[in-house]
Amino acid sequence: MTYDAIILGAGGAGLFCAMTAGKRGRRVLVIDHAKKPAEKIRISGGGRCNFTNIHTSPKNFLSDNPRFCISALAGFKPADFIALVDAHGIAWHEKTLGQLFCDGSSQQIIGMLLDECAQAGVTISLENEVKSVAKGETGFTVETSKGSFAAPALVVATGGKSIPKIGATGLAYEIARQFGLSVVPPRPALVPFTFGPELREALEGLSGVSVDAVVSHGKTRFAEALLFTHRGLSGPAILQISSYWREGDDIVIDMAPGRDVLAGLKEARKATPKQEIATALARLLPKSLAENVARRAGVEGRIADLSDRKLEAAAALVNRWRVKPSGTEGYRTAEVTAGGVDTRGLSSQTMEARAVPGLYFIGEAVDVTGHLGGFNFQWAWASGFAAGKAL
Structure with a gap:
């Protein structure tokens, strides 16, 4: 089956990228091996999802290439995500240091993203394992446990290695290396x-x-x-x-x-x-x-x-x-993974691999790691939006 874009990973970055591209008329398929989408959102903030931080700036992120995040963060700001949350009638509050949480449940944020994807005509295929990824003249072919899918654009939004019990893997790094991209050695971050x-x-x-x-x-x-x-x-x-x-x-x-x-x-x-x-x-x-x-x-x-x-x-x-x-305590309890796909091989405007047209990396898979307090979610939204606009 052929789509305009295939996104690997139904987490925050993947879903946000999918809805952004879908709203632009792109036919988008999201593939994830988990039973449910966005498990990291579900467990975040004590179940209330610390979905952004109003004080977000590039200073709140670490990377081997610290200027990389500037463009994406400027292109999609906390106020933009808050406007979406408000449009869906989700009540929220500021806790401390600019951290915003749902008054209710983190499930509201997941529901919002899934609703936006549905309205944009996005197809989401869960419990579907990626077997292999290949690139040909017309684009990418993804072999999965549920068949073969093709698209001229492939977005890798599979996150890092943090919290393996909810399905985290190093798939993003494997795909990056397969296509000749460097990977900054991953390590547990925001961890006891x-x-x-x-x-x-x-x-x-x-x-x-x-x-x-x-x-x-x-x-x-x-x-x-x-x-x-x-x-x-x-x-x-x-x-x-x-x-x-x-x-x-x-x-x-x-x-x-x-x-x-x-x-x-x-x-x-x-x-x-x-x-x-x-x-x-x-x-x-x-x-x-x-x-x-x-x-x-x-x-x-x-x-x-x-x-x-x-x-x-x-x-x-x-x-x-x-x-x-x-x-x-390692990846078992680490909230995020530091390191990841080397940003020197990516466009800071679109998240596209410079040497592999049509291949994108977003979210936690990339060597951009936020401080505690909603910054990593803001990076997920911002990097997903940047790629989604370019697909």
Whole structure:
């Protein structure tokens, strides 16, 4: 069967590309191996879908080619997606830091995209596995478990490797390499850190404790919540910095941002010399964490009996805790995949492969990774729109 365009992947980027092309009169087929479309949308934002961020700018994305995202993001902005959401009568709210969520369910966003695709005459073929992709003189042929399909244009929107239990695969990278495109090595991003046995033991009993923190890796820093887990660290600040972290690197954590802990401890030593060091720390930190910091710093007892050096050791573990994660929880829990199809081989205007006319890559499959907070969905919409306009 012949179409004007075949799109591999019925996620956010694929569906948005399909409806955009369909509205322009193109006959579009979307193929996906999953039973249901857009599973990542369904589970996002705690089931309410953090569908965009009103503060979206190129600064919210990392890539080996950081300027690549500028054109697509300018061509389809958060306000454009909000207008579509409003037109479908979907109620939404801003949570924090410009993050927009559905008042109801993420299923409303999926329903909206499917409605738009239906109105545009898009055909969606689910539970259909791609066996092979080939290019001939007239375009592309896709062999699937449900037959053979052909089109002059092929859009790869199959995402990255994140969350394999909902069907994520590396198909996009295989197709890119098949056609001679480079792939920036993929890695889990927006993912919790894990610690080795020694550090896990030192932090035992802190699982579930949360603090506001500033987490740094080199010159990159994020100020959000941090959460101790039984495996290591999580929370928004940790997920954000994980996208920049590489194995073997340290991160630096300030668990009392804006507070000079050493000065506070010295003041406490003068004002209330009889109090325990852990009690003084508990004015800044949750009690269990304060006790843990004192123990790991090797300082105990009355604050009056402690030297400046001992106070410095405790303060450093709060304001400048340098820690080396042993790894991350991997693709199993990573919200996105960093790396992907090298954007130097793609047009930033249309997402088309420069050396392979008619072949496009969009969404998470591409080496453009957003920060936490709706930015990756905005990239899905923007890159899908850019390709959809060009088909």
